[in-house]
Amino acid sequence: MSLGTPSLLDRLSLNQQTIRQWSLPELADGCARAGVRGVGLWRAPVRQYGVPAATRLIRDAGLRVTSLCRGGFFTALDPGERAAALDDNRAALDEAAALGTDTLVLVSGGLPPGSRDLAGARERIADALGELAPYAAERGVRLALEPLHPMYAADRCVVSTLAQALDLAERFPADRVGVVVDTYHLWWDDTAGTQIGRAGGSGGAGSTEGASGTDGASGTDGAAASRIAAFQLADWVTPLPEGVLLGRGQLGDGSVDLRWFRERVETAGYRGPVEVEIFNPALWARDGAEVLAEVVQRFRTHVG
Amino acid sequence: MSLGTPSLLDRLSLNQQTIRQWSLPELADGCARAGVRGVGLWRAPVRQYGVPAATRLIRDAGLRVTSLCRGGFFTALDPGERAAALDDNRAALDEAAALGTDTLVLVSGGLPPGSRDLAGARERIADALGELAPYAAERGVRLALEPLHPMYAADRCVVSTLAQALDLAERFPADRVGVVVDTYHLWWDDTAGTQIGRAGGSGGAGSTEGASGTDGASGTDGAAASRIAAFQLADWVTPLPEGVLLGRGQLGDGSVDLRWFRERVETAGYRGPVEVEIFNPALWARDGAEVLAEVVQRFRTHVG
Numbered sequence: 267m268s269l270g271t272p273s274l275l276d277r278l279s280l281n282q283q284t285i286r287q288w289s290l291p292e293l294a295d296g297c298a299r300a301g302v303r304g305v306g307l308w309r310a311p312v313r314q315y316g317v318p319a320a321t322r323l324i325r326d327a328g329l330r331v332t333s334l335c336r337g338g339f340f341t342a343l344d345p346g347e348r349a350a351a352l353d354d355n356r357a358a359l360d361e362a363a364a365l366g367t368d369t370l371v372l373v374s375g376g377l378p379p380g381s382r383d384l385a386g387a388r389e390r391i392a393d394a395l396g397e398l399a400p401y402a403a404e405r406g407v408r409l410a411l412e413p414l415h416p417m418y419a420a421d422r423c424v425v426s427t428l429a430q431a432l433d434l435a436e437r438f439p440a441d442r443v444g445v446v447v448d449t450y451h452l453w454w455d456d457t458a459g460t461q462i463g464r465a466g467g468s469g470g471a472g473s474t475e476g477a478s479g480t481d482g483a484s485g486t487d488g489a490a491a492s493r494i495a496a497f498q499l500a501d502w503v504t505p506l507p508e509g510v511l512l513g514r515g516q517l518g519d520g521s522v523d524l525r526w527f528r529e530r531v532e533t534a535g536y537r538g539p540v541e542v543e544i545f546n547p548a549l550w551a552r553d554g555a556e557v558l559a560e561v562v563q564r565f566r567t568h569v570g
Numbered sequence: 571m572s573l574g575t576p577s578l579l580d581r582l583s584l585n586q587q588t589i590r591q592w593s594l595p596e597l598a599d600g601c602a603r604a605g606v607r608g609v610g611l612w613r614a615p616v617r618q619y620g621v622p623a624a625t626r627l628i629r630d631a632g633l634r635v636t637s638l639c640r641g642g643f644f645t646a647l648d649p650g651e652r653a654a655a656l657d658d659n660r661a662a663l664d665e666a667a668a669l670g671t672d673t674l675v676l677v678s679g680g681l682p683p684g685s686r687d688l689a690g691a692r693e694r695i696a697d698a699l700g701e702l703a704p705y706a707a708e709r710g711v712r713l714a715l716e717p718l719h720p721m722y723a724a725d726r727c728v729v730s731t732l733a734q735a736l737d738l739a740e741r742f743p744a745d746r747v748g749v750v751v752d753t754y755h756l757w758w759d760d761t762a763g764t765q766i767g768r769a770g771g772s773g774g775a776g777s778t779e780g781a782s783g784t785d786g787a788s789g790t791d792g793a794a795a796s797r798i799a800a801f802q803l804a805d806w807v808t809p810l811p812e813g814v815l816l817g818r819g820q821l822g823d824g825s826v827d828l829r830w831f832r833e834r835v836e837t838a839g840y841r842g843p844v845e846v847e848i849f850n851p852a853l854w855a856r857d858g859a860e861v862l863a864e865v866v867q868r869f870r871t872h873v874g
Contacts, residue, residue, distance in 0.1 A: 381825075382825055384758070416721070416758040417719065420758075420807075420824070426758050427759075430760060453723075454688070454730050456731075504725045506721065506814050508809065508810070508811055509810065510721070510814065521685075521686055
């Protein structure tokens with residue numbers, strides 16, 4: 267089941283936020299020079315550069331766009347805000363299709379101001395997925411629901427575990443709605459391994475360790491039924507900074523058993539891109555090429 | 571099942587960290603004046619004042635010690651550190667018994683430096699509970715395992731969910747090892763309600779929503795089999811401060827449906843103290859009596 271180092275390295279993708287000091291041309295050039303063949307892009311810099319121009323730039327550098335970050339923010343109660351969010355997500359799907367990626371990462375949204383209704387917010391996410399799934403399917407893009415660490419539940423994403431993400435995703439066909447496995451968000455959870463198996467379609471449905479539940483994947487090809495739309499890496503380091511957004515660790519610097527996660531997603535049948543996504547001002551203050559070389563070295567040591 | 575406001579207020583306990591600007595005599599006097607009849611104490615200020623003197627002070631003020639915080643930190647790999655931690659926990663159990671409380675709150679410990687082995691750390695917690703449980707039982711004190719929010723998993727407590735805490739506690743008799751239900755740590759978890767039911771001995775064993783598993787409480791009195799050793803309240807507010815330790819919100823200021831939790835623990839059979847434990851420098855900068863009056867008012871509005 268383990269892949270040799272060369273083929274795993276071929277699957278390495280650099281999320282552009284990891285080296286946000288780079289412009290898009292610097293990113294394309296830097297990745298090509300380092301032999302990194304995939305990039306995860308963010309909407310704001312892509313739109314600033316222009317979607318067609320960015321598409322040509324990445325393609326001409328011989329790179330593949332592994333995901334676009336991000337859509338989502340589906341939890342507004344106000345109908346106008348909600349409609350605007352859906353429109354914005356349709357635009358994101360158009361951009362993803364133009365860039366040639368099949369994955370739009372979704373950060374689902376937190377609680378609206380004054381609300382304490384987590385269950386209601388999660389239902390509004392399901393409603394939004396239902397509205398967007400046909401539009402996404404027409405464009406060949408999968409909605410990739412990302413569970414975020416529970417410390418973001420109030421203000422960013424009420425989907426806090428892989429089990430919750432799968433509970434939502436499984437209401438839709440697997441080729442339309444998938445999930446993101448991000449080590450930074452999931453590392454603490456003792457059910458993560460079982461849920462990765464569930465996401466891969468290898469049994470173990472329901473939010474239970476070792477439970478025998480509905481087997482959503484029985485009789486289908488494992489890969490076809492897989493919900494794993496993206497696999498992202500960052501390490502967990504402390505102390506967390508104020509606001510807890512920009513404290514992700516370089517691979518190997520923290521508490522996460524990255525190799526364990528890589529082996530689990532592979533056992534679950536995942537053979538897609540392995541995207542490194544680290545938000546850390548210390549990395550942004552350094553030379554981009556040096557950071558990327560370090561990412562590649564750490565990836566070999568701690569993931570491969 | 572709902573209790574009238576007067577009897578619920580009788581169960582209100584003030585954890586001393588909520589008004590840490592108060593000395594122990596100020597705490598005893600302030601609570602007695604405000605009609606708050608329980609206090610949760612911390613070891614450091616109690617030891618500084620002297621355990622026998624603190625015991626007399628609290629008793630003379632007509633108050634009850636609802637819990638002592640805290641023991642734990644069981645995850646060290648080094649045998650010397652481990653032995654020291656066990657000794658320290660025995661001292662904490664002695665202090666709890668002297669103070670007349672039946673509850674020692676345990677913060678179990680994070681990952682040792684350089685370790686990424688969450689499962690191993692959790693096993694060392696189980697081992698420590700096994701070592702301490704007889705000593706605790708002799709003193710009439712229950713070990714109260716507190717699941718802490720997953721953002722503390724690396725550096726403070728690898729027990730992150732009520733399900734994990736119960737998985738550990740259930741290896742021991744219910745009157746020796748219980749769990750703490752703290753809204754700040756558990757509010758985001760969609761399995762919290764089911765797990766509170768499990769903790770109360772009302773069925774639903776195993777870490778599963780609605781599962782039928784081993785019924786640890788069958789044929790026994792609900793209260794006798796209950797694992798709920800303490801119920802603590804704080805609200806979740808953002809943004810989180812650097813280090814994420816001192817950002818708890820006053821009741822009603824944040825995202826937590828406190829009444830829902832109160833109703834759930836009551837449905838699970840819990841009738842013990844309801845302890846308010848808020849770590850927040852903004853509260854510590856104010857007049858203690860004013861803060862306590864606000865706590866009581868918020869408690870009536872958002873919990874009762």
